[in-house]
Amino acid sequence: MIDTLLLPFQFPFMQQAFVIAILVAAPMGLLSSFLILKGWSLMGDAISHAVLPGVVLAYVAGLPLAIGAFGAGMFCALAVGFLRENSRVKEDTVMGVVFSGMFGLGIVMFSMIESELHLLHVLFGNILGVTWGDVAETGVIALIALGFVGLLRRDLLLHAFDAQHARAIGLPVRFYHYGLLAVLSLTIVGALKAVGIILAIAMLIAPGAIAFLVTRRFEAMLMVAVSVAVGCAFLGVYLSFFIDSAPAPTIVVLMTLVFVAAFAWSQMCAAPASPRSAHDEAGA
Secondary structure, eight states, X not given: OHHHXXXXXXXXXXXXXXXXXXXXXXXXXXXXXXXXXXXXXXHHHHHHHHHHHHHHHHHHHTOOHHHHXXXXXXXXXXXXXXXXXXXXXXXXXXXXXXXXXXXXXXXXHHHHSOOSOOXXXXXXXXXXXXXXXXXXXXXXXXXHHHHHHHHHHHHXXXXXXXXXXXXXXXXXXXXXXXXXXXXXXXHHHHHHHHHHHHHHXXXXXXXXXXXXXXXXXXHHHHHHHHHHHHHHHHHHHHHHHHHTOOHHXXXXXXXXXXXXXXXXXXXXXXXXXXXXXXXXXXXX
């Protein structure tokens, strides 16, 4: 029985999958809290989709795919900021136009070239096909993201809640704004080979949403979000071995189930006391 339970840890490709899943999940869980508080869920969606043209261009130019993906992600973020500040269109509309346009452009470019890249691997990742080199690259990106958010989390929190107040007390609001976008783009790049463009969106949103439902303090929210992300990532890879499913979608399904459970728990806690119990408490 014990040998069967430990069987996934005996294969090198599973060992790599476990490690890279955790390295992807930790920074995503941390960033997820800021995205939820700042209302940037659609921004994570936009940048995730927008990296596809950069991936194709980097492949054609013979450059590392991460460079092209990061450049495209930052271009998307800057384009959204420019259009928002210079037009009457609302930010969510601008993001929808930009990310759908860039994603469509990426699909067109991908169909026009002959490549060894598999589109499904770009969209949904190939966590069982990563190498230790990929794990090392993702580890460096995770350290950068965790370091940036960990050292500046209080200032970033103030910026997320009240940018006007942060500007009034002298914080470099523009630096935090674009710094957070840069780290977000970098984190998506780190997740590209493991979970792909589309599933990265769920990992950027679900942990923060779950933590927001079950906590009342920001520090607790960060810890819960990271714990949920890492726990679901590890368990998703583990379960996928036995149920013969793709690890990345399994991770996302687990996060969705945890969100449903967190929502149900929050509703139970928020339910008003019954008239009888309220009468008993008043009599006491």
